[in-house]
Amino acid sequence: MATALEIQPMIDYRHLVQDGRLHGSLYTSPQIFADEMEQIFHRGWSFVAHDSELPNAGDFVVRRVGTQSLIAIRSKDGEVHVFYNRCPHRGATLCQTSSGHRSRITCPYHAWTFALDGRLIGLPDEAAYPADFSKADAGLTPVARMDSYGGFIFVNLIPNELTLREHLGHATELIDALLGLSPTGRIQLSAGWMKHKMRSNWKMIVENQVDGYHAPMVHGSLIAANRTFATVRDRKPTSPTRVRDFGMGHSDIDHASDYRAAGDRLFRWTGGIDPERLPVYVKAMNDAYGPEDARRRLIEGPPHSMLFPNLSLAEMNIMVIEPVSPQHSIQYTIPVFLEGADDLNARTLRRCEGAMGPAGMLIADDAEIGELTQMGVVNLEPEWILLSRGMGKEEVLANGVKLAGLMDETSQRGFWSHYREVMAGSQEVSQ
Numbered sequence: 001m002a003t004a005l006e007i008q009p010m011i012d013y014r015h016l017v018q019d020g021r022l023h024g025s026l027y028t029s030p031q032i033f034a035d036e037m038e039q040i041f042h043r044g045w046s047f048v049a050h051d052s053e054l055p056n057a058g059d060f061v062v063r064r065v066g067t068q069s070l071i072a073i074r075s076k077d078g079e080v081h082v083f084y085n086r087c088p089h090r091g092a093t094l095c096q097t098s099s100g101h102r103s104r105i106t107c108p109y110h111a112w113t114f115a116l117d118g119r120l121i122g123l124p125d126e127a128a129y130p131a132d133f134s135k136a137d138a139g140l141t142p143v144a145r146m147d148s149y150g151g152f153i154f155v156n157l158i159p160n161e162l163t164l165r166e167h168l169g170h171a172t173e174l175i176d177a178l179l180g181l182s183p184t185g186r187i188q189l190s191a192g193w194m195k196h197k198m199r200s201n202w203k204m205i206v207e208n209q210v211d212g213y214h215a216p217m218v219h220g221s222l223i224a225a226n227r228t229f230a231t232v233r234d235r236k237p238t239s240p241t242r243v244r245d246f247g248m249g250h251s252d253i254d255h256a257s258d259y260r261a262a263g264d265r266l267f268r269w270t271g272g273i274d275p276e277r278l279p280v281y282v283k284a285m286n287d288a289y290g291p292e293d294a295r296r297r298l299i300e301g302p303p304h305s306m307l308f309p310n311l312s313l314a315e316m317n318i319m320v321i322e323p324v325s326p327q328h329s330i331q332y333t334i335p336v337f338l339e340g341a342d343d344l345n346a347r348t349l350r351r352c353e354g355a356m357g358p359a360g361m362l363i364a365d366d367a368e369i370g371e372l373t374q375m376g377v378v379n380l381e382p383e384w385i386l387l388s389r390g391m392g393k394e395e396v397l398a399n400g401v402k403l404a405g406l407m408d409e410t411s412q413r414g415f416w417s418h419y420r421e422v423m424a425g426s427q428e429v430s431q
């Protein structure tokens with residue numbers, strides 16, 4: 001992919017991102033935002049779509065990665081392709097809807113027509129082109145690299161040196177944990193995405209996704225109004241829940257550590273429902289994994305995690321963060337349906353609507369505090385944001401994963417230390 005030819009003064013990211021504090025301009029600067037689009041979203045791996053969103057040949061979704069509009073589409077041989085949403089003739093946008101089904105892709109401008117695998121298969125009055133014009137050279141442009149893990153499809157637009165597996169690192173455990181709640185090991189993202197426009201910088205949403213400090217305050221009204229929500233988790237500073245920094249900017253809030261410590265009750269992760277009310281799912285899990293392992297999975301539940309830079313496995317929701325400008329983002333949310341668990345899926349859909357829907361009680365709180373924080377950091381003083389809670393007290397495992405208390409800012413520091421390496425490291429390489 002071509003890169004923007006602009007000469008800008010160098011930004012010192014090692015100064016702006018320090019171990020226990022951040023400079024406020026990281027959330028407001030247009031130049032920093034432009035750097036992030038290229039260094040993080042174009043040169044790194046980003047989530048683009050899930051395999052289950054494209055069940056049939058011709059199914060497509062349109063997604064934005066960094067500044068780029070991409071089409072993910074399944075061709076007749078079953079392969080998923082990711083193309084730039086740009087006609088190779090004179091540049092028109094090819095797909096204008098966020099998802100759909102096509103037997104071929106026809107450009108709205110001059111009707112050049114492409115097969116699902118990107119080949120140019122027809123154009124009006126082809127004979128008018130010079131003799132050396134070749135349809136074989138005028139197909140859709142695929143992204144430089146794409147790869148998937150557990151059905152999650154990622155793209156890398158400007159090739160870097162990392163494989164997807166190297167980028168994901170220990171975070172593959174989080175994807176495995178989610179898939180392992182399905183008796184078949186597969187999930188379906190088929191319910192449709194909810195789209196929230198957030199008046200905050202994309203990194204605030206990332207930070208908030210793995211922030212164990214804010215819930216009693218920001219979600220206080222929900223906790224007060226909903227007895228189940230209030231009782232299934234220990235949200236006190238002494239909670240056994242750990243936050244984890246997995247490296248490579250990935251982190252989570254490991255609620256399983258709380259659920260295990262609280263005893264052997266199943267389904268605390270879905271409101272503590274009585275297992276007898278989910279007979280289809282419980283039987284399928286027992287059949288698939290055996291009673292003991294199934295029981296462990298149903299106690300521990302799904303991950304609550306943030307995978308650098310734009311994908312959150314948010315328990316029984318998937319959340320994707322799309323940066324729009326330094327102060328605007330879009331947050332997409334979809335419930336996770338587990339293959340072979342129809343009774344649980346019906347419940348998951350209702351819970352997703354209640355928490356994340358247009359009148360949802362959870363996301364509205366987070367959207368509001370994000371907006372208030374964005375409005376706050378526009379003020380020039382105090383210059384720095386503090387991020388030192390729990391710093392230096394982490395337990396470091398042999399594999400490098402850091403563990404800390406629920407209310408420590410270890411997960412955010414994990415994001416920012418990787419951010420600093422990506423943003424500053426790229427400059428040092430190019431100097």
Ligand code: FES
Binds near residue numbers: 090091
């Ligand atoms: S711009 Fe697409 S056919 Fe002309």
Ligand SMILES: [Fe+2]
Binds near residue numbers: 208214219366
């Ligand atoms: Fe929240």
